[in-house]
Structure formats: C-alpha cells, structure tokens
Amino acid sequence: MADNDNLSIEEILAAARKQDGGGGDSTPAPEAAHPETPKPAAKTAAPAKPGKMSVADMLAAARSGDSGGGASESEGATPVADKPATPAMKPGEMSVAEMLAAARGDKSSGAEKAKAAPPKKKAAAKAAPAAKEPVAAKSTGPKDTASILAAARSGTAKPGPISKAEAAARAKETGATPAKKKAVAPPMPTKPEYAKSAPVRAGASERRGFLVAATAIFAGTFFMTSSLAIGFSSLAVTMLLWVLGTARFMFPNILTEPPTKFKVGFPDDYGPGQVATKFKAQFGVWVARDEYNGQAQIYALQSVCTHLGCTPNWLEGEQKFKCPCHGSGFYKDGINFEGPAPRPLERFAIRVADDGQLEVDKSRKFKEEVGQWKDPASFVSV
Numbered sequence: 001m002a003d004n005d006n007l008s009i010e011e012i013l014a015a016a017r018k019q020d021g022g023g024g025d026s027t028p029a030p031e032a033a034h035p036e037t038p039k040p041a042a043k044t045a046a047p048a049k050p051g052k053m054s055v056a057d058m059l060a061a062a063r064s065g066d067s068g069g070g071a072s073e074s075e076g077a078t079p080v081a082d083k084p085a086t087p088a089m090k091p092g093e094m095s096v097a098e099m100l101a102a103a104r105g106d107k108s109s110g111a112e113k114a115k116a117a118p119p120k121k122k123a124a125a126k127a128a129p130a131a132k133e134p135v136a137a138k139s140t141g142p143k144d145t146a147s148i149l150a151a152a153r154s155g156t157a158k159p160g161p162i163s164k165a166e167a168a169a170r171a172k173e174t175g176a177t178p179a180k181k182k183a184v185a186p187p188m189p190t191k192p193e194y195a196k197s198a199p200v201r202a203g204a205s206e207r208r209g210f211l212v213a214a215t216a217i218f219a220g221t222f223f224m225t226s227s228l229a230i231g232f233s234s235l236a237v238t239m240l241l242w243v244l245g246t247a248r249f250m251f252p253n254i255l256t257e258p259p260t261k262f263k264v265g266f267p268d269d270y271g272p273g274q275v276a277t278k279f280k281a282q283f284g285v286w287v288a289r290d291e292y293n294g295q296a297q298i299y300a301l302q303s304v305c306t307h308l309g310c311t312p313n314w315l316e317g318e319q320k321f322k323c324p325c326h327g328s329g330f331y332k333d334g335i336n337f338e339g340p341a342p343r344p345l346e347r348f349a350i351r352v353a354d355d356g357q358l359e360v361d362k363s364r365k366f367k368e369e370v371g372q373w374k375d376p377a378s379f380v381s382v
C-alpha cells in the first residue's frame, strides 16, 4: 500500500467519510496513512489533489484503482461491468450511504471479479472461455459481471472445438444443416497415342474365334493321333522283339573252336635244340626239337603251366620256360625244375602227315609222370 493505486476501498471510504464529515478536511486518508508517498497521486487525477477532490471523484478513483488492480489480471472479462456504474453516479446527488452502497456493490463485484479472474493461472484458464464470450457479446450480450459469469457457468458459450454430436445438437437448435463436402476425384490423365488400341474391324473377332477354334481342334486331333501312333508303334516294336527272341531260342548255341589238328611244317624246318613259338598264340603249342632220354625228338608241348594254369614264356637266353604267375620253371623238354609246378608240361600227339608235314593233334595229351611220353604218338623221331 505504498501508493493510492493500491489503496483498498475501505481506506478510500474512510478517507471519504473524513472528508464528508469533516467539511473538507484538507488531509486525505491515503496521504495520512502514507504521508511519505505523494508520488502516485500524480497518476490518478482524483486522489492526487485531495483538497480539490469530491467524494464522487474519490469513489471513481477508488473504483478505477480497484478495477485497475483486477483489470490487469482479467481486463477482457471485467471492464464492461465497471464502466456502466460510473455515469450513474452523480457526485452532487449521492449521499454517504449511497456511496457506501455503491462501494459495497463494487466490493462485491470486485469479489466476483476476483472469483471470475483470480490471479492464479488455473483459474485464469477456467475463466478464459468466459472472458471471450463477453467480448463477443460486447455489442449485444450482457455487460455486467454477474451475467457474464452466469453465461460462462451455464456452458453455452463453450469455446474451442466441439464434437460432432454437439455440432449436430446446435444445428438442430438453430435449424441449420452443416454443409457436407463432396469428394471430387481429380480428372484422369489423357491417354497418349501409342497407348491407344487400334480400332477393331468388323468381323475380325469372328474370324479370330474361328481361327482359335480350328487351331484347338487341329491340335487336339494331332495330339490324339500322335498318341495313338506312338502307342501302336511301341506295341509293334515289342512284338517284333518278342518274335526275334523266340526264333533265337529255337537255334542252339554254337561254340566255334579252332581245329584240333593242324600242321606245323616239315621236320627239316626244326633244327637241333630249336623251339618254335609261332603257334603259341593261335593254338597254344610250342613245337620243339631236342633230346629226351638220349633220343632226338620233335614234340609239341602245351603252353599251360601245371601249377594253376597260367601261360609260361620261352626265354631263349635262359633256355627255359618260365611261368610269370608264381615263378615255375621248365626245361626245354618240359620237365619242371623250379617253382610250385608239381609236374612236367603235357604233350600233344604229333605225327608226320601224308604230305610229309608235321601234324599236331590236340585231342590227345601225354603226361610224363605217368610214362606216357614213351608213347611213339607223343613224338617224331629225327
């Protein structure tokens, strides 16, 4: 309470009573209460010069001061309520009682203002919608604080967005139908020339259909015909193979063997101690000329090892037959002398044919271990 702007109504009234009762006391209450602060008196015209101010002026100043304090907080909500009271008061006609009543009214209205627009943010937020409504209704709606507060409390002046149901209810009350926005699709882009299909000639579709049907019939017929042809061909081939197999079964297997008798040349063709190997590959025979038991003979030896049946080789340098399988060795006359071979080589029958040539007969064999080499059919004496 350092200056007159912040003086409460009670202080101002007390000062007014003093002035009214004292017949123009030249010392106003604010100054008496705050003699050291004459500075704010210059801001408000009425309390600035106490000696010249009437009660009405002081009340007006008090109201402005009271409302000024609240106006800064809720200027938009309350100024309308204070203004009409000012011209209704005529200073020369008002008594102290009226002034008090007016002051009380202002006080009460001030209390209401304090309720409507408290300094706290929460209450200001609550009062904000109510404050907007009186501004909008400045020209037509109620202009006093009570009516503004009543309108705010009733909720009819609800600010901000509203729900669909509320909009529908309001539209029902006012009879206005909300305008519906019709969705308009954007226009389609124009087709370029290359994308446009060629015009179909009359009768082309019928011809195309006929061609498709003909192709399908031809393909079906070809498929069926080819399937039948493949099936019958397979059956015919199978029957032919079966007939050929049966015919082959009717003839016996024939084993073609070389002849058992064959000629190996003249006896003079073989020198003493000579072994002919040229008949080994074809007939499996060595024809040799050598002495056996002190007798010169020409004989035919079978080229089969007596161990396990391998084919030995004639080694001219070593003058022996050598088996490559297990190392059996045989002399020129066929007697075994090394290796696992258990007995001498076998001889075939040999003779001098009518033409003077030596003839070998493989159908007859002679074994040395049983004394068959003494048989004159097993050699040709030279």
Ligand code: FES
Pocket: 305, 306, 307, 308, 309, 310, 323, 324, 325, 326, 327, 328, 339, 340, 341
């Ligand atoms: Fe000739 Fe065994 S088969 S040595």
